[in-house]
Every structure is written in structure tokens, then in C-alpha cells.
Amino acid sequence: MSKQLPIVDAGAERCSPLVREPLSETQAVDLAKVFKAVGDPVRLRLLSLIASHDGGEACVCDLTGAFDLTGPTISHHLKVLRESGLITGERRGTWIYYRVQPETLARLSAVLTPADCSVVTA
Amino acid sequence: MSKQLPIVDAGAERCSPLVREPLSETQAVDLAKVFKAVGDPVRLRLLSLIASHDGGEACVCDLTGAFDLTGPTISHHLKVLRESGLITGERRGTWIYYRVQPETLARLSAVLTPADCSVVTA
Numbered sequence: 001m002s003k004q005l006p007i008v009d010a011g012a013e014r015c016s017p018l019v020r021e022p023l024s025e026t027q028a029v030d031l032a033k034v035f036k037a038v039g040d041p042v043r044l045r046l047l048s049l050i051a052s053h054d055g056g057e058a059c060v061c062d063l064t065g066a067f068d069l070t071g072p073t074i075s076h077h078l079k080v081l082r083e084s085g086l087i088t089g090e091r092r093g094t095w096i097y098y099r100v101q102p103e104t105l106a107r108l109s110a111v112l113t114p115a116d117c118s119v120v121t122a
Numbered sequence: 123m124s125k126q127l128p129i130v131d132a133g134a135e136r137c138s139p140l141v142r143e144p145l146s147e148t149q150a151v152d153l154a155k156v157f158k159a160v161g162d163p164v165r166l167r168l169l170s171l172i173a174s175h176d177g178g179e180a181c182v183c184d185l186t187g188a189f190d191l192t193g194p195t196i197s198h199h200l201k202v203l204r205e206s207g208l209i210t211g212e213r214r215g216t217w218i219y220y221r222v223q224p225e226t227l228a229r230l231s232a233v234l235t236p237a238d239c240s241v242v243t244a
Contacts, residue, residue, distance in 0.1 A: 022188065023170040028163040039158030041150040048145040109234040112227045
């Protein structure tokens with residue numbers, strides 16, 4: 001919870017933090033970690049496979065077929081995605097079911113949106 | 123083979139590519155390169171400093187003061203940002219002036235937007 005970026009007011013949110021003012025070192029370190037997690041083709045595809053899977057969730061059993069990689073390698077990448085807050089995992093029976101965390105995606109997306117700061121309204 | 127091809131129209135573009143269907147390997151390799159470029163705190167701060175600078179542009183002379191890094195290190199990071207299409211550089215006199223490429227930011231942002239595909243309208 002303490003990992004969250006400082007909350008700015010709803011209106012200012014529409015203006016990209018990147019454009020509004022220079023990111024602080026702490027904000028940059030925090031965000032870079034998450035961007036680095038998606039800065040890998042396997043992890044990006046995993047994220048996309050999970051997000052686009054029926055019901056918005058997938059288990060390792062649904063994911064391994066798409067890759068020419070071992071189970072442990074896939075698990076490692078899933079762990080990185082999980083630790084960055086990009087996905088959550090819930091154990092049900094034999095499998096862990098993964099879901100994308102829309103809040104984390106939205107946060108990254110908002111940082112990058114080159115919004116026009118001059119039209120910000122509350 | 124019986125898998126239906128997704129129908130993509132102008133409206134569907136609003137639904138995040140990540141959620142709509144699994145990213146192809148080529149798309150993922152392509153995008154991951156750009157995400158990796160922003161997956162570094164120094165580069166994120168450089169991007170933000172450039173974007174938020176007066177007139178939306180900045181030269182190295184405007185940027186070095188914010189970091190405890192040598193000129194060549196800053197230049198290296200600027201080169202990575204430039205090669206990923208995140209910034210452009212234009213030489214004017216002694217200095218190269220950098221600007222953020224809003225199209226590249228918008229592309230990354232769109233990939234991550236967890237849009238609700240069910241409410242897509244044409």
C-alpha cells in the first residue's frame with residue numbers, strides 16, 4: 001500500500017505526471033521497476049494472454065502452450081509480473097489463476113498519456 | 123483453424139490491444155524494447171524533464187544539473203530514448219534540443235489502457 005504513488009487530485013490526474021512536472025527520483029525508481037517488468041517480450045505476451053483469456057484469468061496450464069519455454073521459466077516471469085503488481089494470483093485447487101491488475105496498467109498508462117495540461121478541469 | 127479472427131474496427135481500437143487478443147511475438151518484441159527504454163529511473167526522469175520543460179524541449183545543458191551523473195552517461199541514456207522513438211533531437215547551434223515524441227507515448231499508453239472491450243462503439 002505504501003508503494004502507491006502519491007495521489008493527486010482527480011482533475012490533475014488527467015494531465016500526465018510526466019508532462020506536468022519532472023518526476024521525483026522516488027517516483028521514477030518506483031515506476032521504472034514496473035516498466036522494466038513489461039520491458040520483456042515474454043512477460044508482455046503473458047500479460048496479454050492473461051488479459052485476453054476467457055473470463056480475464058488464466059492458469060499456467062493455459063499459458064505454457066504459447067511458449068517454447070520451460071515451466072520454471074514461465075513461473076519466473078509470472079513471479080516478476082506479480083511482484084510488480086501487474087497481476088494477482090489466486091490458488092483454486094491444483095492451479096493458481098492469474099488476473100491482470102487493471103489499476104497498475106491504468107497507472108502506467110496515465111503516466112505516459114501525453115495529455116494537454118492546459119485543458120485540465122476538476 | 124476454426125478460431126475466428128478478431129474483428130478490429132476503428133471503435134475496437136479503443137479496446138486495449140493487450141486485452142483484446144494475445145500480442146503476437148513480433149508485437150511483443152517491438153513493444154518490449156520501448157518499455158525497456160522507460161524501465162530505467164534515469165531515462166524516465168530525463169523523459170519527464172524534457173516533457174515538462176518550457177516549450178516542451180530541452181538540451182543536455184538543461185538536463186545534467188538534475189543528475190549526479192557524467193555528461194557521457196546522460197548522453198547514453200538520451201541515445202537509448204532516441205533510438206526507441208521516445209524523443210527526437212534537433213541540432214540548433216551548439217546544442218541538440220530534445221522533444222518527447224507524443225505518438226510513441228500514446229502508443230505505449232494505449233497498449234496498457236485496460237479499456238472495457240464490451241462497451242466499444244464504432
